[in-house]
Amino acid sequence: MQQDTVLAGLTEVLGDVAGVDPADVTPEARFGDDLGIDSLMLVEVVVAAEDRFGLVIADDDWSRFVTAGDVIAYLERAGTIAPAGPVRADATKN
Amino acid sequence: MPEQQLRLADGSGTGLRVAIIGAGMGGLSLALALRERGMAARVFEQAPELTEIGAAIALSANAIREFARLGLADDLARMSTVPTELIYRHWRDGSRIAAHPVRKDDWYVERFGAPYFGIHRADVQKILSAALGAEHLHLGCRLVNIVEQPDSVVLEFANGRVEHADLVVGADGVRSTVRRWVTGADDAVYSGTSAFRGIVPVENLPSLPDPQAIQFWMGPDAHLLHYAIGPGGEAVNFFAVVATPPIWMDEGSVVGVQEEVPVASFRGWHPAVTEMIKAASSPVRWGLFTVRPLLHWYRGRVVILGDAAHGMLPHHGQGANTTIEDAFALAALLAEAKPDDLEPAFARFQKMRRARTRKIQRSSSVTSSLLHLPDGPAVLARNEKVTRVPEEFAWIHEYDVQQALRAAGAVPAGNAVQA
Numbered sequence: 001m002q003q004d005t006v007l008a009g010l011t012e013v014l015g016d017v018a019g020v021d022p023a024d025v026t027p028e029a030r031f032g033d034d035l036g037i038d039s040l041m042l043v044e045v046v047v048a049a050e051d052r053f054g055l056v057i058a059d060d061d062w063s064r065f066v067t068a069g070d071v072i073a074y075l076e077r078a079g080t081i082a083p084a085g086p087v088r089a090d091a092t093k094n
Numbered sequence: 095m096p097e098q099q100l101r102l103a104d105g106s107g108t109g110l111r112v113a114i115i116g117a118g119m120g121g122l123s124l125a126l127a128l129r130e131r132g133m134a135a136r137v138f139e140q141a142p143e144l145t146e147i148g149a150a151i152a153l154s155a156n157a158i159r160e161f162a163r164l165g166l167a168d169d170l171a172r173m174s175t176v177p178t179e180l181i182y183r184h185w186r187d188g189s190r191i192a193a194h195p196v197r198k199d200d201w202y203v204e205r206f207g208a209p210y211f212g213i214h215r216a217d218v219q220k221i222l223s224a225a226l227g228a229e230h231l232h233l234g235c236r237l238v239n240i241v242e243q244p245d246s247v248v249l250e251f252a253n254g255r256v257e258h259a260d261l262v263v264g265a266d267g268v269r270s271t272v273r274r275w276v277t278g279a280d281d282a283v284y285s286g287t288s289a290f291r292g293i294v295p296v297e298n299l300p301s302l303p304d305p306q307a308i309q310f311w312m313g314p315d316a317h318l319l320h321y322a323i324g325p326g327g328e329a330v331n332f333f334a335v336v337a338t339p340p341i342w343m344d345e346g347s348v349v350g351v352q353e354e355v356p357v358a359s360f361r362g363w364h365p366a367v368t369e370m371i372k373a374a375s376s377p378v379r380w381g382l383f384t385v386r387p388l389l390h391w392y393r394g395r396v397v398i399l400g401d402a403a404h405g406m407l408p409h410h411g412q413g414a415n416t417t418i419e420d421a422f423a424l425a426a427l428l429a430e431a432k433p434d435d436l437e438p439a440f441a442r443f444q445k446m447r448r449a450r451t452r453k454i455q456r457s458s459s460v461t462s463s464l465l466h467l468p469d470g471p472a473v474l475a476r477n478e479k480v481t482r483v484p485e486e487f488a489w490i491h492e493y494d495v496q497q498a499l500r501a502a503g504a505v506p507a508g509n510a511v512q513a
Contacts, residue, residue: 050389055389056386
């Protein structure tokens with residue numbers, strides 16, 4: 001359940017920040033090859049994920065992320081619980 | 095001038111009492127940017143005078159386009175040197191590894207819509223503070239305490255002065271006092287690198303090729319960056335970085351060293367490098383600190399910007415420039431804020447600025463390692479990479495704060511102030 005919630009949050013972040021199709025976001029999806037996210041865009045994803053999940057992801061950590069699953073595992077290890085919905089609930093998409 | 099603009103120009107547009115801590119690039123820029131938006135601010139600076147001898151900065155298009163809108167570009171240009179080229183050189187033999195035009199063919203200004211200036215930091219402060227007016231500047235005021243009250247903030251200064259404000263902005267640098275209050279911790283992190291700095295008259299540098307260029311000399315565990323400054327490029331500002339000491343023991347960021355230490359750190363380097371370091375007078379080592387990424391740049395009625403919020407290594411020359419971007423972004427968002435509910439404006443500010451500054455901060459750290467490679471296979475890839483610098487890092491220089499504000503749903507600045 002927790003993994004699903006983190007995945008859902010990350011999927012939302014990837015959609016908002018990088019326009020990634022939710023159907024493409026799986027734990028195995030690689031940022032570069034599968035999702036078309038380069039290292040600069042990855043910083044935007046990281047910062048948005050930090051806001052979403054309420055924690056800072058150190059540069060030494062996120063620079064090792066290869067797949068969406070790496071981020072999910074990191075957030076779970078960091079003790080993230082289900083993200084607070086209201087933060088993004090009223091966000092408008094372009 | 096119509097009466098309404100006069101009233102706005104004197105900054106009485108809102109009743110908000112804004113206090114800015116620090117009269118560096120961020121504090122002075124913010125005060126001017128707020129005035130452009132019809133808001134007044136008082137700037138408190140710990141130094142008794144705005145004259146830091148022996149320091150220079152490079153201003154790039156992303157910052158200068160903001161000053162240009164305020165009519166300050168000509169004043170800055172008069173005191174500046176535009177580098178001829180950006181050149182990368184080998185540490186020992188001095189060979190040109192890559193060179194990119196800057197002033198040459200007007201490449202930079204054509205590409206980015208504003209110039210690139212090498213200038214004494216104190217000259218920028220002089221120009222900005224003159225534009226602001228001395229009456230808004232309170233020198234010799236070192237902040238020692240912040241006390242939050244239900245509807246205001248009390249600022250206590252070392253000289254005994256006590257001031258009340260509705261909104262406080264910490265523009266007090268990488269070792270920020272205000273940040274300690276905001277985050278409850280010292281979030282400055284020593285980078286494992288330190289620098290020797292100096293400003294040397296060009297005539298004392300007979301071995302230096304291309305003295306009017308901005309140049310990186312890259313070698314094992316060290317590099318030297320320099321560019322010309324002043325109205326006629328008559329002096330060269332240098333920044334010589336070494337990947338040592340591993341741990342910074344001192345409380346402050348600057349320590350004295352034995353006179354021979356700076357040049358001994360560059361033993362075996364090209365004569366132009368050792369000659370430059372030798373020609374500088376003060377044997378002082380500057381620890382290079384960054385600020386660890388922060389989740390919040392504000393607390394209550396207090397917000398931080400610039401190096402205080404995202405201090406970075408100087409290897410993209412963007413510490414001052416991103417600070418100036420912050421100032422103009424924050425001013426726009428504060429102008430739209432409800433005086434009795436500031437946090438939404440602070441949240442918009444960090445949402446707009448955190449990713450951009452994080453990217454440049456990260457890239458500056460990566461660049462630090464690339465500049466310090468030992469001769470060997472990795473150098474070949476690095477040398478190929480520096481041939482692509484202008485396009486690879488164009489995103490830093492082409493950034494336009496007002497466009498970013500528009501994209502964030504805020505009102506970009508017009509040019510009413512210049513009318």
